[in-house]
Amino acid sequence: MKKVTLLDLAREANVGTATVERVLNARGNVSPETAERVALAARRLGYDRRLPDRYRGVVKIEVMMVRPDTPFFARLNQAFARIAASLDSSVVVHRTFLDELDPHGLARHIANPGFRRSGLIIAAPDHSEVRARLREAKASGVAIVHIVSRIGAEHDSFVGIDNYAAGRSAAYYMTNMLKTRSGSLVALCHSGAYDVHRERVRGFSDYLAEHGDPAHLFALVMFGLDDRLRSAEAFDGALRQCRDVIGVYNAGGANSGIGSVLERHGRTKSIMWIGHELTENSRRWLKSGLMSIVFDQAPETQARRAIDLVLQRIGFIDVEVSNEPVRFLTVTSENL
Known part of the structure; x- marks a missing residue:
């Protein structure tokens, strides 16, 4: 394969070669958004040089969940933690638990998470204000994936059982x-x-x-x-x-x-x-x-697919990700 050059990366990221050089050599004066574009371009083109520590975790995915005290969400949280530990160093997964009885608080966090994110995976109650903030986040370019339960009738990606x-x-x-x-x-x-x-x-x-x-x-x-x-x-x-x-x-x-x-x-x-x-x-x-x-419900499978969908949507991976419902398992005393 042809060796990927700075010019290739610059064209893919729609930035100048000087900007690419600043990112790869950690020279600073580069916005998080631009550094993310360069990181994604490097991934898409198969550029094998590692990003400097300064730009590790420049691609941020947030997972919003509720009820960490319940067995299901505890399993889902652990699954996301394991997946996060295995991802490329340029990707970081933030796991956030919020109060399911405070939809206004959920909506505020969707609108103002306190950091820039490329993707949002959310499992939360359905509420008009939550739906509105999700639409705004989607319009701003954030990849939205609903997990476990759909919120509203939007045509966002959904990961869960039937x-x-x-x-x-x-x-x-x-x-x-x-x-x-x-x-x-x-x-x-x-x-x-x-x-x-x-x-x-x-x-x-x-x-x-x-x-x-x-x-x-x-x-x-x-x-x-x-x-x-x-x-x-x-x-x-x-x-x-x-x-x-x-x-x-x-x-x-x-x-x-x-x-x-x-x-x-x-x-x-x-x-x-x-x-x-x-x-x-x-x-x-x-x-x-x-x-x-x-x-x-196989929460481990749901977590993996949700992460893969976000990575695909933002151009970090180019493989097809199934949009079929996750198969639920029927367990009895005979197949424990």
Whole structure:
């Protein structure tokens, strides 16, 4: 291959050769935006010289998430940390956790993160102000990728499982595994703030309406904000309200709330429970028979694909990145 010259880099980055020379030799007087263009040009052209320490991390990607205390987001955070450690030295990944109950704070951070970023990967509740700030960031040239849950109806890149299919799958298993029984089915999720949960409950409801057993009544949808105590109280109330519950689908987090109620009521075998995320607790519940099925979202795969999408969008890599939904894993006591 022809050796890449300073002139090649200058043409690719749309700057002068003197600017390229200043970046490569750390002579200063170069804006972060210009240094980023030179770094991306060097990557695209296969320039093998390493950037000086001064320009390490000049390409910045931010990952905005919520709820670091939950098993899923803890796994997602760890996945992004591992990926960040393996990236080219010119790329840095900022991981930011914000309060999901403060959409105005989320919107303010999107608008003013405190540093220049090339890409933004976001998992947050859907809110009009958040949507507006994302549109502004996109218009300014920031590569936007939604992960786990879509925000609004924008046509931004999305990385996540097919949540509607997950809800339908839960109803499919429940309907077929409870064929010999009659009674009520209930569902639990965070709230209506996340598209991910709306889609799962919609899929669950649609399947039951289309293929459900007439002996099964979809009686109730509960909202627990993915909080253990709130979810436990909501489910406990549902069992008092519907004495014939035979199945519960937890479309959100806070599986521990469901588990505590089932154990306290001694309903470990009489109610079929389907939930999300393979954790130490859900492994234990599957082994004991308290839980029937777990759908795992493979957050590690989601993190890798989200990073790759941003890198592709900003021209750092030129390989195709799949836009297909990430496959969720169906886990039972037999394939732990």
